[in-house]
Amino acid sequence: MSLTCAGYRRKAGHNRKNKAMKFLLVEDNQELANAISSRMRIDGHVIEHAENLGDATAFIETSEYDLILLDIMLPDGDGRTFLRKHRARSMDTPVIILTARSQISDRINSLDLGADDYVTKPFDHAELEARCRAVLRRKAGKTQTVIETGGVVFDPVAGLISVQGETVNLRNRELRLLEMLINAPGQVFSKQKLADRLFSYDEDVSENAIEVYIGRLRKHLNSSDLKITTLRGIGYRLDHEP
């Protein structure tokens, strides 16, 4: 899935590598940082890791990020201090705070200091992705974040798809499904992999539930050159058939 927030700030569609989102993860726990990074790389994101606020400052001065994931308790200070400085320098890179505290006590503080959102550890990556999408949607407004292929114009941040001039608002699961497929045309996805991405872990859904969403997407793509092919017993694949 890569790219929930794929192609943000970049004209996407030609080179898949280009559309990857670039995250800065500021987290002092090496193990957790490795775990988050490896999970996010699966989605095709680029993620750089700073272990403390000093490194983080050096990173944002030399490189540009689409989003910063910021831990609060860091060895050389409080993440919120960093946030305040960051905002004072009028850096508008969205920041999502990773907090291990109770949500009640940190809520007001972190949002008041200019964080765009926060997730409580341990977090669901799908939720992080959803929050990331929401933050980027708020921040970016109507930016050029579209993917154009096979007669389809797809805006993953806004959740819009235009086929032959007709624009449809995608439901969230349709959007995430299309995102996965469109970012890897020709690649086969098994039903269970797709289901893992669409449904939360506390939902007991049969793998066949995915068929509903495949059906809906097919309807949206009906008059385009993109076709979703069923490989019986294996899964689905997005094909470009002019």
Added chain:
Amino acid sequence: MFTLIGGTAILALLLFFAIRNSAVQVAQSAQDNILGASVTSILDAAVIWDGIVEIDIPYASFSMLSTPMDDRVFYAIYQDETFLSGYPDLVIAPTADREISFETTKYQGQFVRVTTASRTLIGKDKRIQIRVALAQTQDALSGTLDQISQNAALFVTGFFALATLLSFWATSATIGQLKRLTNSVTRRGPQDLSPFEKPVPLEMLPLVVSLNSLMARLDHSLSQSEEFIAEAAHRVRTPLATVRSYAEATLQRVDKKENRQAIRSMIRAIDESSRAAGQLLDHAMITFRADHLERQDIDLVGLINELVTRLTPIAEMKDLKLQLQTDKQVPYSGDPILIQNAVRNLLDNALKYSPSDGTVDVFVTATPNIRIGVCDSGKGFPEAELDTLATRFSRGSNAEGTIGSGLGLTIAMDVAAAHGGSLQLSNRPEGGACALLLL
């Protein structure tokens, strides 16, 4: 205070007797002085004339003894052992030469003060001892004493009344200060550990100083334990987050069905434990805040709107529509953190139990009464359990397969109760559960 008044009473009595006693002494010594002078003047009048003792009692000897009460005077004069003149039954005590002794005895049924003195006259080859006893009744003396006693009693009563008044004033002044201090300790909010700054009387300064130092220590240990809880949560949640992220990453790479199932179970267990830990902490904090409710003026619409905005991404993940209908403004006086947490728990439930593509309706109204409602489009509450669901750790019989700790509704109910309201659970006629927070 009663100790104070009792003490004053004893003090007053002591004072009374002390005054009376010294008055008796003063009056007695005045009488004694006159009696002594009188006796001396009688003795001085004694002369030996041709070997015969002659005493011409001066007029003044008796006139100096006259009193306004017409006290009676008795006397007796002896030459050696021979009675010369006066009252022969007046007992005369033996005394040394030129020495005056005084004694109070009963004579003719009355108390009298008897003065005795003697003098040795020396004639031709002859020594004659003259002894004189002079007695006076004590009517004037006791009259004076009564007068003094009366005055003393009046004075002592006045002293007692004044002292009682003073003790009333002093106690109420100190107790009043103490009460005010007590009130300001009682009325304090749970977070308020600042020192007391009200002006206090000098006498209570040590108390206030030691109270303030207690406050400072309490504040220190409280902030330490808050830090400790935050640190503990951090220590627990961080490894959980590590496990969860690795599990999710592994799930992407694993194909075998049993393995996938195992990993999914792992993730669910992690979610369950972190959610339970979070809610237990929340519940503890809510119980504490509810016990010391601090109301502030808030707009419920803004508060709930913020919450709905935050939860929208979660709703979207399930293709759920989260709809908020509100009056324009619903001003209310309450604890925003408590209310938001209560509604958050209701919303978490609604999002969890709603099927995909469903709708969750949230409404905030000011009329007919202030209420916040959360209604979903799920299976609804089991009718038979509507009354017991808000009990701690109880979960609906149809909650199988969803993650929960069973504390959500309890938290919402506690918050409602703390604000003097209630939590109403019902099912919509068209299906779906409804939770109403009445404030």
